[in-house]
Amino acid sequence: MAKLDEMNTMLKDLTDAKGIPGNEKEPREVMEKYITPYADKVYMDNLGSLIAEKTGNADGPKIMVAGHLDEVGFMVTRIDKNGFIYFQTVGGWWSQVMLAQRVTIMSKKGDVTGVIGSKPPHVLSAEARKKPVEIKDMFIDIGASSQEEAKEFGVRPGDSIVPYFEFTQLKNEKMLLAKAWDNRIGCAIAIEVLKQLKGEEHPNTVYGVGTIQEEVGLRGAKTSTHAIKPDIGFAVDVGIAGDTPGISDKDADSELGKGPQIILYDASMVSHKGVREFVVDTAEENNIPFQYASMAGGGTDSGSIHLTANGVPALSITVASRYIHTHAAILHRDDFENAVKLIVETIKKLDNDKVKEIVMA
Incomplete structure (x- = not known):
């Protein structure tokens, strides 16, 4: 196997870690190791979700970027x-x-x-x-x-x-095979967002979160969102790829390598119109590829985030993956990197005025 670069080493460490709902200690420790250098402070809620806080403007809005630590088991x-x-x-x-x-x-x-x-x-x-x-x-x-x-x-x-499965880079080196992409890729996105904001000006405070127990009811997202009280929430997760034999466009039409998915609708929430349109505008302004997707069944942490307190405008941004909820899934590294780029560019523009405008959309 080719020597892994720094990014793939992080992805390997995250996916090789073992953590089913209720026992997320291993992946939490890996995420903490990688995100701590880019955060002002790192702490946990009382159930065990990891919260890494980075302040750009303490008087600005709070922006939550949440991937879940647990995997099916x-x-x-x-x-x-x-x-x-x-x-x-x-x-x-x-x-x-x-x-x-x-x-x-x-x-x-x-x-x-x-x-x-x-x-x-x-x-x-x-x-x-x-x-x-x-x-x-x-x-x-x-x-x-x-x-x-x-x-x-x-x-x-x-x-x-x-x-049991070990992270593997396929012959097409951008195609990555591993267990637990659902949802260590979301944790990796949260880490990389904070990393890319290091030294950058942003008019808000950003929270990179590794939630627990998503797979059994979006539970850690409830408690961590209560702890943060964000103004805008992004759940980052995997989505369904439709580019394998036997799947028609009406089932799923996303393709690996064609950009992150903007989730319009899933069983846990209807995406917030204002947040969705702002993210799409940001993608188009920055020439970041993206795909629309919806899921009639299943949900993401946005389902809990948006119902916390008096409500949080929220959107799920996902990475198309093949064979989720199995021992080994495949995703495309470009989709991961473009998801990070899209969220970073979005965060840079989310000041108080813009958040008020989004909420009223």
């Missing part, structure tokens, strides 16, 4: 007498992407490797082989011979189970 619920692990999904999973995949159980004695198994097709009836295996019929094999041995390995109910 599983949790140990019981260990049977033969040492097999049963689990609860944490976040949304499609059963067809799970079988025979390697996982890591984060036990009190350290990481334990396992593989997701089920009854083999050789012993199923012809009719049963035609049907997908249900998640409730899956288990994890860690090579233990008994419940006692599994416990000796350190495994116990409540332990986090994380998909």
Whole structure:
């Protein structure tokens, strides 16, 4: 594998970190390491979301840029007498992407490797082989011979189970393959926005946030937004790519490498008209490519951000990704870099007058 540059090293550190909802400590520590040099202060809310604050003008508006730290995974619920692990999904999973995949159980004695198994097709009836295996019929094999041995390995109910996959730069070096792009890419955007604002004048205070528990109900966005009380909020996340076989334009029409997605609508919110139009105008003025997208199902942290206190004008800006909520997804580095550029150029113009104008749009 080619030697990773500084940016891809950060992306590798973020995606390789293990953190399902309720146990985001590893990715939070990685994000804290990378964002601290560019922030005036870094702190946490009481649930564990990371908040990095950078002041341009203390009398100006507060601008929140939030990616979520958690990734979809599983949790140990019981260990049977033969040492097999049963689990609860944490976040949304499609059963067809799970079988025979390697996982890591984060036990009190350290990481334990396992593989997701089920009854083999050789012993199923012809009719049963035609049907997908249900998640409730899956288990994890860690090579233990008994419940006692599994416990000796350190495994116990409540332990986090994380998909195993290492960050990989593909032959087309702008195409990046990793677990947890949903949503370590959002955390990387928040880091890079603060980095690019270092030494720049901006008429506001910017908050780069790594929220927790997005995948189970946009929960960390609620508490961190309450802590910040922003005037404008941006959720940065992944979106659906429509450039793989079998997907029609009416399902999804975004393509990797064609720019960040401006989310018009999702199941958690209708994007704020004033914020959306201002961001689109900024993109066009600066020749930054972008794509429109909407998602009938699913939501982003904007769903919680915009309903906090007496309301926060908010918009989701996402990076099109293939194969999200699996062990390995693909995105395009140009889309990441253009998302950062778009948010930075937007922030530079968000003074008190502009925010008042946006709110009234």
